[in-house]
Amino acid sequence: MWAKRRQPLQSKFSSVNDASGLWLAALAMLMVTVLSSAAFLAPQSALLYLALANLLLLVHGLLCRGNIGGILRYIVLQLGFTLLLYVVIHGGQQLHQGAWAVARLLLALLPGWWLTVVIKPQWIGEVLAKIMPVKWAFVVAASINLLPYMTSELRDIYQLQLLRGARIAPRQLLNPLNWYELAYCVIFPLFVQLLKLAQQTATAARSRHFGSHPQPTHWRDPRSHQ
Template sequence: MQDKVVCTARLLNKTNACALAMVFSLLLSSSAFFITVEALWIVVVMNIGLVLHGLILKKKIRILVRLALIQLVTTLTLYYLFHGQGQLLEGAIVVLRVLLAMVPGWWLSNTQSPERLGQVLSWGLPHKWAFVIAASLSLLPFMSRELNEIYQIQCMRGARISPKDLRNPKNWSEFVYCVLFPLLIQLLKLSKQMAMSAKLRHFNERRRPSHWPATRDK
């Protein structure tokens, strides 16, 4: 009996910690867009701390770096074409803000289990919405692996999507056709399987559904 009480208290503390981490991530992501440029270094330092924490936990940051590089190249190219060289610094600041808004979500999804995120979200959201958001966050590692595998396979097939090839905007459409479309198809298949799994488990038939205890947490 005492062991059960201790286990319940431990799970409750972890759930509360997850709620605090979620609020912190939301506030930090929002501040990346609303804070002034002069005070942006504060958010940069805090995000560096989150990245270091993720690396200590041996979480992969490769997809985040790739997205940042793609965003940087695309945004600076558009700024150069439409505004000239004088606005490149402004474009770099825009990319920095977007990256700072992404890092807290990456950290949250890598440090908190999907089932605990769903439990916290169900405190203030309908259970369907909480399930969808938690399931979407749990798909981020899957998307990273699938994107890398699809990219490598298409490069082996001779698609012009290498970093050197993507410097030419004419090859961007090939990247969308060869990489993003197959990734979208994979996600649609997976979402259909998840919906079928939830239906077979009679999801949403209870007013207060139970949550699977996160026994995998260490």
């Protein structure tokens, strides 16, 4: 999952106009698609070069004040779960394969994190609207824009459930018997919150007559015209 996005690309490229921004967004989305796909499709011998490319994106994202903490916590938790499953299934003889699987997952997530940090959501939505139906583009762009909110909600729900005494602390999650409590106390409430948010977003879109025109307008940042 992605961490909270503090400032988009405008902090570094505030003078970029909308036309140039759309080209930047399109190229960035294409690059992210290629890098994320390569994380799963590339041979293990090529992962080092892929890691170097992701390192550049990581540095750039951090310079744009992106927060990588959420991804790191997720990867550590995923690594613990994966290694535990490999121990249970294979008896600890193939732990290195589990570690490589988690490494590929990290390499697949980093480009998407970088995209949400540096590219304006309205640019993403406008680019997607040129290659897919407008309603689909709206859903995808809204989902990307909500990733920081999802991360914040997940963190808040997790902390509240810990205070209530739920057995979901990192050490307690080493016991697979507590995974059900994690799903019941954290994942399910988050899912309910997202359903409510989706309904509110749909209501807001309908109230603005979204979908009534085949070529809707897009938000323009006033600062890009100054």
